Amino acid sequence: MKDNYYDPKGLKNFSKIKDFQEPLGSKFFEYYNAVFKEGGLTKREKCLIALAVSYATQCPYRIDAYTVNCLENSTDKTQMMEAVHVGAAINSGATLVHSV
Amino acid sequence: MKASKSLKYQGHKLNSTEYQIEILNSEAVGNVPLFQDKLAQQQMFPLTASKLDTLQVNVGYMCNQTCQHCHVDAGPDRKEIMTKPTMKYCLDALKHGNFDTLDLTGGAPEMHPDFKWFVEEANKQNIKTIVRSNLTILVANKKYHDLPDFFKQNNVEITSSLPFYTKSRTDAQRGQGVFQSSIKALKMLNEVGYGLEKSDLKLNLVYNPTDSFLSGDQLTLQNQYKKKLKEDFDIHFNELFTITNMPINRFLDYLQKSDNLEDYMSRLLDAYNPNAVPNLMCKNTVSVSWDGFLYDCDFNQMLDIKVNAYNHIKNFNIKSLLNRSIQVNQHCFGCTAGAGSSCGGALS
Numbered sequence: 001m002k003d004n005y006y007d008p009k010g011l012k013n014f015s016k017i018k019d020f021q022e023p024l025g026s027k028f029f030e031y032y033n034a035v036f037k038e039g040g041l042t043k044r045e046k047c048l049i050a051l052a053v054s055y056a057t058q059c060p061y062r063i064d065a066y067t068v069n070c071l072e073n074s075t076d077k078t079q080m081m082e083a084v085h086v087g088a089a090i091n092s093g094a095t096l097v098h099s100v
Numbered sequence: 101m102k103a104s105k106s107l108k109y110q111g112h113k114l115n116s117t118e119y120q121i122e123i124l125n126s127e128a129v130g131n132v133p134l135f136q137d138k139l140a141q142q143q144m145f146p147l148t149a150s151k152l153d154t155l156q157v158n159v160g161y162m163c164n165q166t167c168q169h170c171h172v173d174a175g176p177d178r179k180e181i182m183t184k185p186t187m188k189y190c191l192d193a194l195k196h197g198n199f200d201t202l203d204l205t206g207g208a209p210e211m212h213p214d215f216k217w218f219v220e221e222a223n224k225q226n227i228k229t230i231v232r233s234n235l236t237i238l239v240a241n242k243k244y245h246d247l248p249d250f251f252k253q254n255n256v257e258i259t260s261s262l263p264f265y266t267k268s269r270t271d272a273q274r275g276q277g278v279f280q281s282s283i284k285a286l287k288m289l290n291e292v293g294y295g296l297e298k299s300d301l302k303l304n305l306v307y308n309p310t311d312s313f314l315s316g317d318q319l320t321l322q323n324q325y326k327k328k329l330k331e332d333f334d335i336h337f338n339e340l341f342t343i344t345n346m347p348i349n350r351f352l353d354y355l356q357k358s359d360n361l362e363d364y365m366s367r368l369l370d371a372y373n374p375n376a377v378p379n380l381m382c383k384n385t386v387s388v389s390w391d392g393f394l395y396d397c398d399f400n401q402m403l404d405i406k407v408n409a410y411n412h413i414k415n416f417n418i419k420s421l422l423n424r425s426i427q428v429n430q431h432c433f434g435c436t437a438g439a440g441s442s443c444g445g446a447l448s
Contacts, residue, residue, distance in 0.1 A: 012370075044320070072309070073316040074324065076269065 011061045044073040051080060052087035104166045106175040107349060114353050115173075117404040123361075124347060124430040130362040132369050135432045142374050146425035147382065152418065154385040156203040156398060156443070157182070157190050159215065161390065163207040164240045167261075167274045169308065171402055173349040174207040181207075182390040186413060187218050190388055193416040194225055203385075203443065205232040205398065210244060223254045230257045232443075235285035236278055248292045257302040258294060259341070259443075262286075263310055265328040273310045286335045295337040303336075306445075308343045312360040314371055314438045315342035318446040341445025344368075346434040348402050365430070371437040373447075380435055381442035382426045388413050396426045397435075398443070405429060 018025030036046055047069045054062035070080050108115045123129070139145035160181030163174035182190075194202055202222045209215055209231060222229050231251065238247050251258060262282055263273045270279035286303075289295060295303030307321055315321070322340035329335040345351045347364060355361040382396040392413040395401040405427045409420040439446035 042320070043317070068313055071311060072313045074264070074307075074321055076266070 006060050008064065011064055014061070044070075044075060047073050048075060048079065048083045052083040052090075054087075055084045056087035056091045104175075106161075106166060106173045106177050107353060108173060109175070109177040112353065114349065117402070120348060120352060121403055121405075121429060123352070123356075124365075128356075128361055129365040129430065132365050132430060132433070135428050135430055138372060138433075138436075139377065139428065142377065144377050145428075147377075147380070147428060148425055149422050150378075150383045152197055152384060152386060152421060153199055154201040154203050154381075155190065155194055155197065155199045155388065156205060156385050157187075157388045158205050158390055158398065158401060159187075159207070159209045159212045159218070161207045162211050163234070164211065164237055165208070165234055165275055165278065167350070168354060169273055169310075169345050169351040171346045171348040171351055171399060172207065173402070178207065180390045181212055182392070184214050184217075186390075186392040187214060187221075189392060189413040189416065191218075191221050191225070193388075193413055194222065194227065196416065197386075197418050197421075199227060201228045201230060203230045203232070205443075208234055208237045210237045210247060216250060219250075219254050219256060228257060229254065230259055233258050233260050233285075234274075235260045235262070236281040238285040238288055239281050245288075248288045248294070251289075252292045252294070252301055255301070257304070258289065259304045259306060260285075261306045261308065262325075263308060265325050265332070269310050273308075283333050283335065286329075286337070287333070290334075290336055295335075297336070302338050304339045304341060305337050306341045306343055308345055312345070312355060312358070312364045312367070314344060314367060315441075315446070318342045318439065339445070341443075342439070342441070343443070343445065344434045344437050344441035346399050346431055348399055348431055365433065368433040368437045372433065373436055373438060376436045376439065376441075376447040379442070379447040381444065382435075385443075386421055394421070399431055399434070400427055400429075403429065403431065 017028070036043065047066055050062065051066040051070050054066050067080070113119055136145050139147060161172055161174045161178035162176070162181055163178065164176060166175040204219070210233060212218070219229055219231070238244050261274070263270045267279040270282065271277065289303055292301070293299045294301040305325060307315060307325070309315055318340065321342060325340050326337070329337070347355055347361065355364050385397060386407070387395040387398050387401050389395065389401050394407045394409070394411045394413060395405065396407055407421065407424055408427055409424040410417045435441050441447065
């Protein structure tokens with residue numbers, strides 16, 4: 001990571017958040033995996049929500065991961081872009097609403 | 101439907117199987133352990149045959165399409181086809197090997213001049229015959245229009261690629277006009293009874309990703325396909341199989357050109373599923389090339405990695421094949437990724 005804060009290879013190291021706090025890290029992954037299981041919403045729907053949130057929070061690792069997940073769940077690019085707009089609309093709405 | 105040229109016709113460097121194997125074992129794929137070492141970790145190396153129930157015969161590389169991701173490098177400019185004497189050896193092997201399934205593939209197997217004869221002869225042995233049809237061949241030329249009836253008369257099980265239920269994704273991978281022709285062909289097959297609820301005539305579809313990703317859940321995709329094909333076209337089929345793209349021939353070319361080879365191999369490695377190993381198709385299948393050589397699978401065939409046994413169909417020896425150790429290499433990570441992959445779809 002000499003010239004950039006973000007290194008795409010860093011995504012593979014996500015599990016290392018457990019290194020200095022194993023109990024909390026484990027609880028996080030347990031919760032995370034439970035959230036993304038098929039439930040009232042399908043895995044595909046959850047991936048699209050995650051994609052929208054990833055863009056709204058501008059996390060490049062999550063953008064990378066959920067772009068791949070959406071494509072693997074046979075979501076097409078027009079649907080993904082629509083989800084990005086949902087994220088954008090919510091984010092910009094949150095900015096604008098403070099003006100009133 | 102405009103077809104482009106095969107790697108062989110282009111004189112491409114990847115036309116050399118040694119070169120492809122060299123790339124798959126080089127730094128170009130990143131830090132990937134040897135596949136045999138992954139098997140050894142679960143005490144499954146060497147990989148051995150569990151039984152022999154399927155003889156998969158590649159009758160030639162001639163095809164009416166030049167699909168972007170084809171691991172065979174098939175196309176209209178490929179002229180390799182199986183001779184009738186070699187087909188006769190295959191029929192003998194079917195009988196003596198006690199196979200219960202003949203799986204015909206290519207290229208487009210229907211383009212072989214002795215295709216119908218071969219199917220009829222196999223049918224006399226009372227085994228299951230699968231034909232891997234690209235669908236568009238049924239409408240490509242008038243001489244193939246009778247194939248749906250021929251398939252029905254010979255109780256053939258049809259397995260066909262349809263990358264997606266939309267025109268844009270299917271045509272992007274398989275060529276302009278393929279989706280429309282595929283829909284027309286599927287309707288022809290439904291008309292004679294294939295894929296219908298109370299029919300014994302099986303029509304299965306195959307999904308493979310249109311890019312360097314793995315497949316999603318097979319059952320979920322199957323339900324999506326069934327819903328959309330019924331709603332949009334009133335088309336019915338039995339099962340959907342998901343297949344992983346193998347880093348061989350034209351898909352390898354695509355991975356290199358798009359600078360995705362290392363990422364893709366890393367994806368396959370990360371998705372390594374030890375539960376897929378016992379069900380790998382190489383454990384119950386023998387693959388025969390157009391010139392009669394024997395391979396553990398179609399992918400080994402394309403890399404010219406012959407079986408570790410008597411390796412020509414004219415010397416077919418069931419004992420030697422049952423006792424062989426299966427040849428593995430780095431492309432095998434494709435079959436063990438995620439839910440695992442085979443010609444019959446996900447493994448677990």
